[in-house]
Amino acid sequence: AQKITQTQPGMFVQEKEAVTLDCTYDTSDQSYGLFWYKQPSSGEMIFLIYQGSYDEQNATEGRYSLNFQKARKSANLVISASQLGDSAMYFCAMREGLASYDKVIFGPGTSLSVIP
Amino acid sequence: NAGVTQTPKFQVLKTGQSMTLQCAQDMNHNSMYWYRQDPGMGLRLIYYSASEGTTDKGEVPNGYNVSRLNKREFSLRLESAAPSQTSVYFCASSEARDLGQPQHFGDGTRLSIL
Numbered sequence: 001a002q003k004i005t006q007t008q009p010g011m012f013v014q015e016k017e018a019v020t021l022d023c024t025y026d027t028s029d030q031s032y033g034l035f036w037y038k039q040p041s042s043g044e045m046i047f048l049i050y051q052g053s054y055d056e057q058n059a060t061e062g063r064y065s066l067n068f069q070k071a072r073k074s075a076n077l078v079i080s081a082s083q084l085g086d087s088a089m090y091f092c093a094m095r096e097g098l099a100s101y102d103k104v105i106f107g108p109g110t111s112l113s114v115i116p
Numbered sequence: 117n118a119g120v121t122q123t124p125k126f127q128v129l130k131t132g133q134s135m136t137l138q139c140a141q142d143m144n145h146n147s148m149y150w151y152r153q154d155p156g157m158g159l160r161l162i163y164y165s166a167s168e169g170t171t172d173k174g175e176v177p178n179g180y181n182v183s184r185l186n187k188r189e190f191s192l193r194l195e196s197a198a199p200s201q202t203s204v205y206f207c208a209s210s211e212a213r214d215l216g217q218p219q220h221f222g223d224g225t226r227l228s229i230l
Contacts, residue, residue, distance in 0.1 A: 004158075006158075009156070031215065032215070033215040033216055035218060035219075037218075043204075043223070043224055044221065044223065045206070045208075045219075045221040047218035047219070050216050050218065052215055052216055091158055091159065093159075093219075095215060097166075102146075102147045102164070102166040102210075102212050103161070103164060103172070103174070104149060104161070104164070104208075104210070104219060105160075105161050105174075105175065106151070106158045106159040106160070106161075107158055108156060108157055108158040109158045
């Protein structure tokens, strides 16, 4: 069965430092996609970055990068040069079954606090 | 540009009452989803629909029913509300047939069951 694990319920990082948020997943599909979303205290879900299972390069979007290790089934989010506005919940998500059923599940999330 | 619209935004119910949460998207997406969000548990998938006329159970479907009324609308029904269904409910939509397309979320419905 599909499963997403985020083992860090809460993380603290100093402003301007880099931080890594962990995500491991389990799937039997060969074709799948991995997403990271940010949820600030206001509650909206903000898409950050995407990695496809067949992508050979790690995805990057500005200060966000994804450390994708397919054999280990991990897709860790790296935020460089943390800012106070990065304080939020971060969710890892996996999409599969695109050809037929298109299912997306989420992990439990990591709460990130950026310290001035 | 409305995106995904959920109604109502807030609702208080008594145990045993029924209600329907409405969701509509104006992006012509094929796939639509219902999630519930509880503290420490992330977003858990209740039901999803990959196309008009199809629905599938997600991780926590018990106590819920859904209707994909047309391509735009996907409603979630609680037939007999229970306190355990107190949660924030999110509807989302996405373009199907493109693995890299992210989901677009509504603002959520905060539901309390007394």
